[in-house]
Amino acid sequence: MKRKQLESYLQDVDHFSDPKIELEQYPTDPHLAASVVYTAQSGYGDIEDKCVLDLGAGCGMLTIGSVLSGAACVVSVELDSSAIQDMRGNLAEFEIDNVEVIQGDVTRLPIRQGFKFDTVIMNPPFGTKNNSGIDMAFLEAAFGAIVPHGVVYSFHKTSTRDFIVKKFEDRGLRVTVLAEMKFKIPQMYKMHRKREVLVDVDFIRITGKLSDCGG
């Protein structure tokens, strides 16, 4: 599916009906979600026919993008009950039947060690709301869940780039910054003076070094 077509489908994904500031809930922008999934699939073949895990799935934007790009099966983990209802509504709207939703905490992921996914795709919280360190916790969970030549696609503040690159390259993994972008993060509460904050964000791909040889 072409990127533009994917993006136009994703415009129909409904947003959070009851966004929670403490969970950093905001929908992944459809243009961005389409670019991410399109890159993962057309650039690297990491979505089609794969077993994909979406950590912190929210309303399901990246999940639905993955399904539309040919994922064989997607498991979506989300903590918040209203987001889960929103995601259910979106999955029904799109008539999607190969997504499994699990309500749970990514930092205490209810997946056994022996079961592994091909690809993780996620837009994790950044740790700006009394939850510092949560971005790294999501990355650790992602790495615990993939096959040896598996791959993780994620977003992280550019300010954490050096830390992430060092941490994962020290383990023999390869970190590639695929794009730099600015995220508009809505404040969503009247008490904040600024309606939105612009944050510098990296879109990264982390994988074992051997994966790039077409393995």
Added chain:
Amino acid sequence: MKLLTHNMMRSHCKGAVNGFPLKLNFSQVNIKEIEFNPDFINRMLSRLEWSVLVDTATQLGVNEGLPEMLPENQEIDDEETLKKIHHVLLEVEVVEGELECPETGKKFPISKGIPDMRLNEDE
């Protein structure tokens, strides 16, 4: 919750060493035809705890035609068998029910097909 999902999940209760397999109680099950992807099913075989899948399928009464054991190389050529495995993994869904941690007894509800695996801080 499909049986593929049951096969991958564990409880994360403090004090649960494995938290797997989760005991299943069910009150509503749905069968829905899902597109068959034989290569995907074959690739998943080595990731499954096969005996747990057989036990759960038996409990749900959908184990007909399911091999008791996988061959050593964990690959299956016969398309009919792959279709039966596909059916068990992806076409049988527990819509309402409950999972239970085998070690602590903590219960996790399944509602509208979605298992709620959340824990309190002290659990």
